[in-house]
Amino acid sequence: MKFKINRNQLIQGVQGVMKAISSRTTIPILTGVKMTVDSGGMTLTGSDSDISIERFIPAEENGEINLEVQTPGSIILQARYFSEIVKKLPDETVEIEVGERFETQMRSGASEFSLIGLDPEEYPRLPQVEEQNVFSIQGDLLKMMIRQTVFAVSTSETRPILTGVNWSLEDGQLTCVATDSHRLAQRTVKINSNATELSFRNVVIPGKSLNELSKIVEDSEELVQIVVTNNQILFKTKNTLFFSRLLDGNFPDTSKLLPGDSKTTLVLGTKELLQAIDRASLLAREGRNNVVKLVTLNENELEISSNSPEIGKVFEHVAITSMVGEELKISFNAKYMMEALKAMDCSEIKILFTGAMRPFLIEPQSGDSIKQLILPVRTY
Amino acid sequence: MKFKINRNQLIQGVQGVMKAISSRTTIPILTGVKMTVDSGGMTLTGSDSDISIERFIPAEENGEINLEVQTPGSIILQARYFSEIVKKLPDETVEIEVGERFETQMRSGASEFSLIGLDPEEYPRLPQVEEQNVFSIQGDLLKMMIRQTVFAVSTSETRPILTGVNWSLEDGQLTCVATDSHRLAQRTVKINSNATELSFRNVVIPGKSLNELSKIVEDSEELVQIVVTNNQILFKTKNTLFFSRLLDGNFPDTSKLLPGDSKTTLVLGTKELLQAIDRASLLAREGRNNVVKLVTLNENELEISSNSPEIGKVFEHVAITSMVGEELKISFNAKYMMEALKAMDCSEIKILFTGAMRPFLIEPQSGDSIKQLILPVRTY
Numbered sequence: 071m072k073f074k075i076n077r078n079q080l081i082q083g084v085q086g087v088m089k090a091i092s093s094r095t096t097i098p099i100l101t102g103v104k105m106t107v108d109s110g111g112m113t114l115t116g117s118d119s120d121i122s123i124e125r126f127i128p129a130e131e132n133g134e135i136n137l138e139v140q141t142p143g144s145i146i147l148q149a150r151y152f153s154e155i156v157k158k159l160p161d162e163t164v165e166i167e168v169g170e171r172f173e174t175q176m177r178s179g180a181s182e183f184s185l186i187g188l189d190p191e192e193y194p195r196l197p198q199v200e201e202q203n204v205f206s207i208q209g210d211l212l213k214m215m216i217r218q219t220v221f222a223v224s225t226s227e228t229r230p231i232l233t234g235v236n237w238s239l240e241d242g243q244l245t246c247v248a249t250d251s252h253r254l255a256q257r258t259v260k261i262n263s264n265a266t267e268l269s270f271r272n273v274v275i276p277g278k279s280l281n282e283l284s285k286i287v288e289d290s291e292e293l294v295q296i297v298v299t300n301n302q303i304l305f306k307t308k309n310t311l312f313f314s315r316l317l318d319g320n321f322p323d324t325s326k327l328l329p330g331d332s333k334t335t336l337v338l339g340t341k342e343l344l345q346a347i348d349r350a351s352l353l354a355r356e357g358r359n360n361v362v363k364l365v366t367l368n369e370n371e372l373e374i375s376s377n378s379p380e381i382g383k384v385f386e387h388v389a390i391t392s393m394v395g396e397e398l399k400i401s402f403n404a405k406y407m408m409e410a411l412k413a414m415d416c417s418e419i420k421i422l423f424t425g426a427m428r429p430f431l432i433e434p435q436s437g438d439s440i441k442q443l444i445l446p447v448r449t450y
Numbered sequence: 451m452k453f454k455i456n457r458n459q460l461i462q463g464v465q466g467v468m469k470a471i472s473s474r475t476t477i478p479i480l481t482g483v484k485m486t487v488d489s490g491g492m493t494l495t496g497s498d499s500d501i502s503i504e505r506f507i508p509a510e511e512n513g514e515i516n517l518e519v520q521t522p523g524s525i526i527l528q529a530r531y532f533s534e535i536v537k538k539l540p541d542e543t544v545e546i547e548v549g550e551r552f553e554t555q556m557r558s559g560a561s562e563f564s565l566i567g568l569d570p571e572e573y574p575r576l577p578q579v580e581e582q583n584v585f586s587i588q589g590d591l592l593k594m595m596i597r598q599t600v601f602a603v604s605t606s607e608t609r610p611i612l613t614g615v616n617w618s619l620e621d622g623q624l625t626c627v628a629t630d631s632h633r634l635a636q637r638t639v640k641i642n643s644n645a646t647e648l649s650f651r652n653v654v655i656p657g658k659s660l661n662e663l664s665k666i667v668e669d670s671e672e673l674v675q676i677v678v679t680n681n682q683i684l685f686k687t688k689n690t691l692f693f694s695r696l697l698d699g700n701f702p703d704t705s706k707l708l709p710g711d712s713k714t715t716l717v718l719g720t721k722e723l724l725q726a727i728d729r730a731s732l733l734a735r736e737g738r739n740n741v742v743k744l745v746t747l748n749e750n751e752l753e754i755s756s757n758s759p760e761i762g763k764v765f766e767h768v769a770i771t772s773m774v775g776e777e778l779k780i781s782f783n784a785k786y787m788m789e790a791l792k793a794m795d796c797s798e799i800k801i802l803f804t805g806a807m808r809p810f811l812i813e814p815q816s817g818d819s820i821k822q823l824i825l826p827v828r829t830y
Contacts, residue, residue: 148761151732151733151761151762154732155732158725158728158729159729174762180726180768181726181729181765182764182765183733183762183763183764184762184764186761345540349538349561349563352531352534352535352538353531353563381531382531382563382566383563384561384562384563386561386562387560
């Protein structure tokens with residue numbers, strides 16, 4: 071293998087696949103990045119066996135030559151060293167040549183590296199994904215959906231299935247649900263019409279995979295193609311393939327958890343409530359569970375308060391747009407409430423309470439494409 | 451005590467003194483920030499007993515009213531909570547009122563905090579500094595001097611005196627020296643003429659104090675007044691006093707360490723050498739001591755190389771402007787060399803070698819206001 075490549079293109083390519091490479095893997099070859107070049111361009115692969123990322127750098131793009139291939143071939147190089155070296159090379163181009171026993175020469179300006187490579191034949195094969203269940207979502211919407219649900223996954227391995235977000239698709243509507251059993255986040259979106267015949271359920275994507283995917287997908291209207299199989303999900307963007315393993319097991323049926331009725335319904339400003347809880351939580355952190363208290367004072371105003379005997383007390387008044395139903399006193403975890411409010415994509419929200427000890431539901435003031443459910447804390 | 455203050459002014463003031471406040475202090479009252487207001491303005495104090503910082507917020511400045519004092523007085527509040535609360539308050543002004551048993555009310559917009567305060571009489575007194583030995587340096591020059599020496603202090607407590615930078619003043623020339631016994635950094639500056647009669651030696655300022663000071667001093671031509679006493683040094687800028695304890699003990703006489711002659715003298719570009727060593731050190735980190743090798747190839751070129759058996763080799767060629775004396779092979783710690791080169795404030799440097807096992811000296815190509823001495827590593 072021998073080729074010359076534009077250094078900036080190589081930096082971007084390597085950084086793209088590095089997100090899948092962990093230095094703490096139990097499979098030594100996965101600390102490497104695999105590179106394959108042929109006349110069409112260069113393919114870079116990184117994997118930690120849960121996530122795999124493949125990036126393609128075309129030999130020519132928009133009239134610019136990215137790489138000149140003299141001899142095609144493949145090599146695996148230690149990802150951590152390779153990525154740092156590439157970033158610091160002095161010249162605009164890098165020449166890479168693989169010699170005997172996978173010894174790899176890299177030349178750039180007056181700098182010459184000789185790296186010990188590994189046999190590319192030993193690299194595990196990427197999952198083979200049959201493209202039967204395919205649909206697509208705009209990149210910006212995909213990122214938003216991830217942001218609005220992934221924070222609610224469980225961080226405990228007690229019930230591994232809860233560390234993922236459950237995706238299901240029915241009648242052209244995609245539903246994403248995450249819960250750690252103290253709170254639940256759900257987002258639904260209509261997907262493009264040519265996939266209305268497609269349906270699946272219990273596709274549970276690890277939260278970690280979605281967080282990494284979110285860093286790769288661009289915040290644009292460009293479509294991301296999504297392929298679902300039994301044990302893998304594949305996200306395709308321009309020049310990048312992102313594979314994630316799916317979690318084994320059955321995600322609990324969460325539809326019954328959402329309350330149907332409400333004893334108290336409040337409509338109020340998202341930002342005003344978020345900021346008041348943020349301040350009140352400053353003193354709540356020391357205590358157990360980071361708890362703040364919400365009390366309706368009258369039809370126009372509620373009070374958020376918290377009390378830490380050693381530090382002090384705080385009282386916040388927040389205006390209410392409308393209140394229907396009974397007066398209310400309720401306590402909840404400030405962190406859960408703030409994360410839920412940050413995921414709400416609207417200036418006004420509706421909160422539906424069914425009693426001080428029952429889960430309460432946060433929705434946009436109009437519509438129900440986002441639902442955030444929080445279990446209160448007993449303090450009265 | 452009762453007063454109203456501009457929130458942004460309070461944020462800046464609190465952040466200024468927070469740098470001296472440690473949450474890991476053994477003296478509980480020092481986790482607090484002390485505030486004193488009178489008709490002239492507000493004084494904030496923070497201290498970890500090594501460093502003390504006092505900031506003054508004038509009641510009126512450039513025609514703007516910063517605070518309105520109703521009743522003067524003093525209070526101590528938990529610094530960590532107070533600073534976070536102040537940052538998040540909703541309104542442009544904050545009203546602070548101290549009631550019985552030091553209970554402190556803070557009101558801003560619809561937000562009301564009630565914090566448990568401490569008796570200001572219990573706060574330790576700041577060092578009393580007699581203003582006999584006073585001189586001044588421009589803020590930007592002071593920052594530069596700190597940057598060029600403080601990195602070379604020892605991080606080990608084996609010889610505590612080496613964790614500080616030794617300042618001495620003689621004949622109007624200030625000399626700052628730091629050494630960890632593997633390398634040495636020295637910077638000299640002429641100071642303003644009205645202090646030529648002033649002299650001192652063995653004023654050893656803890657490296658940590660200088661790092662904190664550097665964050666506070668502005669990168670401008672404004673003068674910083676410096677007051678030296680037996681066991682304290684005080685830096686005065688507009689509205690801020692920065693006190694640091696001095697280290698006990700005698701700093702070693704380092705003047706004899708600087709070599710007088712040279713067997714090989716190289717002149718070359720600072721940045722070119724730095725970047726070559728930076729790349730070569732990428733592979734050297736794994737090995738012991740982070741060692742790279744320098745070999746003069748001919749009168750116009752030297753080679754920097756490093757070798758890590760498990761990862762690979764690197765060779766870097768660097769052009770030399772001039773070489774006088776013998777050929778040279780020498781090995782040294784790449785981190786020490788890079789830190790020394792980053793401290794050189796010039797595009798070309800002179801390196802004076804007196805043999806492969808003797809310390810070598812780096813100076814600006816012309817002048818000797820900066821001297822960096824590095825002990826080589828035996829590898830041949």
